[in-house]
Amino acid sequence: MFAHEFMRNALIAGSFVGLACGLVGYFVVLRAQVFAGDALSHVAFTGGLAAAVLGLNILAGVFAATILGGIVMGLLGDKARADDVTIGSLFAWTLGLGVLFLTIFTTQDSAGNGTAGVRVLFGSIFGLSAADVRTSVVLAVLACAILLAIARPLLFASLDNAVAAAQGVPVRVLGLGFLALLGLVAAQATQAVGALLLLGLLAAPAGAAHRLTANPYRGLLLSALFSVGSIWIGLTLSYAFPTLPPSSMIIAAAVGIYLLALATTIPRARAVWPRPANANVAA
Amino acid sequence: MATVMPEAAVFQGLSWNPLTDVQQLFTYPFMVNALAAGTIVAVMAGVTGWFMVLRRQTFAGHTLSVIAFPGAAAASLAGLPLAVGYFGFCGLGALALAGIAGSRRSLSAESAAIGALQALALALGFLFVTLYHGVLNGLDSLLFGTFLGITTQQVVVLLAVAAAAVGLVAIAARPLFFASVDADVARAGGVPVSALGFGFLLVLGLSVAETSQITGALLVFALLVTPAATAHQLTARPALGIALSVALALAVTWLGLALAYFSIYPVGFYITSLSFGLYVLVRLGRALGRRRRATARLALRAA
Numbered sequence: 001m002f003a004h005e006f007m008r009n010a011l012i013a014g015s016f017v018g019l020a021c022g023l024v025g026y027f028v029v030l031r032a033q034v035f036a037g038d039a040l041s042h043v044a045f046t047g048g049l050a051a052a053v054l055g056l057n058i059l060a061g062v063f064a065a066t067i068l069g070g071i072v073m074g075l076l077g078d079k080a081r082a083d084d085v086t087i088g089s090l091f092a093w094t095l096g097l098g099v100l101f102l103t104i105f106t107t108q109d110s111a112g113n114g115t116a117g118v119r120v121l122f123g124s125i126f127g128l129s130a131a132d133v134r135t136s137v138v139l140a141v142l143a144c145a146i147l148l149a150i151a152r153p154l155l156f157a158s159l160d161n162a163v164a165a166a167q168g169v170p171v172r173v174l175g176l177g178f179l180a181l182l183g184l185v186a187a188q189a190t191q192a193v194g195a196l197l198l199l200g201l202l203a204a205p206a207g208a209a210h211r212l213t214a215n216p217y218r219g220l221l222l223s224a225l226f227s228v229g230s231i232w233i234g235l236t237l238s239y240a241f242p243t244l245p246p247s248s249m250i251i252a253a254a255v256g257i258y259l260l261a262l263a264t265t266i267p268r269a270r271a272v273w274p275r276p277a278n279a280n281v282a283a
Numbered sequence: 284m285a286t287v288m289p290e291a292a293v294f295q296g297l298s299w300n301p302l303t304d305v306q307q308l309f310t311y312p313f314m315v316n317a318l319a320a321g322t323i324v325a326v327m328a329g330v331t332g333w334f335m336v337l338r339r340q341t342f343a344g345h346t347l348s349v350i351a352f353p354g355a356a357a358a359s360l361a362g363l364p365l366a367v368g369y370f371g372f373c374g375l376g377a378l379a380l381a382g383i384a385g386s387r388r389s390l391s392a393e394s395a396a397i398g399a400l401q402a403l404a405l406a407l408g409f410l411f412v413t414l415y416h417g418v419l420n421g422l423d424s425l426l427f428g429t430f431l432g433i434t435t436q437q438v439v440v441l442l443a444v445a446a447a448a449v450g451l452v453a454i455a456a457r458p459l460f461f462a463s464v465d466a467d468v469a470r471a472g473g474v475p476v477s478a479l480g481f482g483f484l485l486v487l488g489l490s491v492a493e494t495s496q497i498t499g500a501l502l503v504f505a506l507l508v509t510p511a512a513t514a515h516q517l518t519a520r521p522a523l524g525i526a527l528s529v530a531l532a533l534a535v536t537w538l539g540l541a542l543a544y545f546s547i548y549p550v551g552f553y554i555t556s557l558s559f560g561l562y563v564l565v566r567l568g569r570a571l572g573r574r575r576r577a578t579a580r581l582a583l584r585a586a
Contacts, residue, residue: 034394035342038401085512088341089562092505096555103549197409200402207395245413251406258399 007239010125010246013133014231016140017192018201022227023147024185025206026220027178031158035084036073036179037202039091040186043069045195046098047187053101059135062195063187069094070183074176125192125235125246136188143185154178155216192231193247201227204254208261230254304545316433317540320441325506325536327445327490329529330452332511335487338463338480341508342394343380346401347488348503350376351495353408360415366440369496373488376404381481441493448490451482459483460521505551506532509558516565531561 002008028037047065048058076086128136147154157164157171165171182202189198205226209219234250309315335344350372358368383396452459462469462476470476494503514528539554 029391029395029398032389032391032394034398035345038342038345038398084339084341085336085508085515088345088504088508089512089559092509093555093559096505096552096559099549099555100552103547103552194409196405197402199398200406203395203398204402207392207399210392210395243414245409248406248410248413251402252410255399255403255406258395 009128013136016137018228018231020140020143021201022224025202026223029206039087042091044190049101066183066187070179074179200251204258208258211261211265321536323445324494325532328506329532332507333528336511348491350404356408356411369492373492377484377488444493505555513562
């Protein structure tokens with residue numbers, strides 16, 4: 001399996017993308033912003049196709065669109081938490097734009113590149129070049145470093161926004177910065193699993209980690225582990241059975257881990273706490 | 284787009300006479316069917332969408348609409364009619380979402396669960412499409428829909444489903460509204476809140492399954508959320524709001540279909556852009572109005 005260069009590239013890039021997704025995803029779930037991740041996945045699609053229409057680098061288009069999308073969502077919402085209906089309306093339109101670009105692109109260039117839409121939507125991790133791998137490793141390390149640097153105040157702001165603000169934590173800037181960072185990671189994940197599936201890599205491993213532990217540092221670690229693990233499992237499966245697309249297998253592995261975490265924690269959670277203590281806080 | 288437009292039928296261009304243009308819209312049976320289907324879908328989406336926005340279930344609604352995609356892909360893989368896949372999967376999805384909502388865990392756990400469900404649905408859909416080898420063209424029309432190949436029979440089925448969905452919502456409208464606005468008080472008043480929540484998700488799944496056959500799995504959401512969100516901006520009164528939501532959805536669908544007919548660009552683009560444009564206008568108008576009232580109040584106080 002390691003003899004093939006495309007497989008090595010996929011594993012290296014996938015591991016770093018998984019690491020970034022796992023770490024950022026932990027906060028996405030903690031801040032209940034999974035819907036924002038959902039919206040960003042559609043923004044990524046439109047950005048990629050817009051770049052394709054303009055003849056630019058698709059990846060550059062994805063990055064520009066998701067980072068911009070994250071910032072716009074942060075600006076739209078109060079306290080840097082955009083509200084669902086606004087996000088929903090915005091990304092429904094973004095998707096419409098994406099369809100327009102897809103049409104223009106497929107009619108304008110019917111010769112070779114008709115698959116660009118599918119590649120952006122569902123990823124092309126086996127098609128990464130060595131240069132792609134280098135870019136994604138550098139960006140993933142950058143994203144992880146930024147996240148770890150702001151982890152403590154971000155954790156504070158996510159758990160109790162009002163108290164954090166009173167303590168002088170710049171909650172609004174943090175929230176905005178976090179969404180921009182989410183955009184960066186979403187663009188990364190687009191390369192690995194595609195725009196439509198990146199939500200799974202953000203939500204499922206982090207959701208599993210949240211089920212298993214309430215300790216944030218252990219949770220971050222678990223989330224990253226699960227995310228990287230599901231990439232490995234997915235890639236191996238797809239390598240073993242070439243008819244199975246890698247992105248589907250990665251997400252299936254991630255959701256499998258999530259379901260396992262659910263299954264192992266349900267009886268215990270009921271025995272110790274009849275109802276989780278934080279159920280009322282978030283509602 | 285996947286479907287090739289019949290060139291001769293489309294490129295007659297706009298004339299200077301709007302009457303003949305409108306007449307031309309109704310010349311071809313496929314267009315008449317598309318308009319009929321669009322009308323039915325818009326009414327259904329307007330009604331269920333209004334409640335969806337009221338209940339703040341946009342994420343759940345979007346997940347349901349995404350679930351329609353693996354449903355259709357699975358059906359074509361198994362050689363079943365597409366409708367079976369749409370309804371089967373959306374029903375299952377509604378069940379799963381109701382289970383997630385029923386577990387009453389924290390907001391973040393709930394959104395993680397919905398996200399995982401949605402990603403799983405998309406992954407399955409892509410897997411089925413890959414296995415099916417119908418690949419590219421099929422994928423595009425599953426995701427983004429086609430309004431050109433709608434048969435009269437489809438319109439009849441659509442009408443029946445829409446009547447059922449809208450009828451169910453109409454019957455349960457009052458308790459559903461109560462439960463959506465204040466679940467705790469409604470529960471204390473003896474309203475079966477969780478049963479209503481599950482029922483609503485089922486109806487939402489039903490209408491999404493129907494709608495996505497026309498608009499594609501990815502664009503249903505535009506008709507569900509944006510006209511409803513605009514209506515919620517304009518009025519808080521339920522009856523008026525629902526009527527407004529339906530009217531907006533209808534207007535946007537008709538205009539979108541007409542524009543798509545006279546141009547080469549996809550209908551999804553027009554429908555989403557028109558509805559989003561309206562939403563932005565209304566939000567801006569409201570913000571301006573609020574500012575004007577505030578300055579008027581200030582001026583009054585100064586005088």
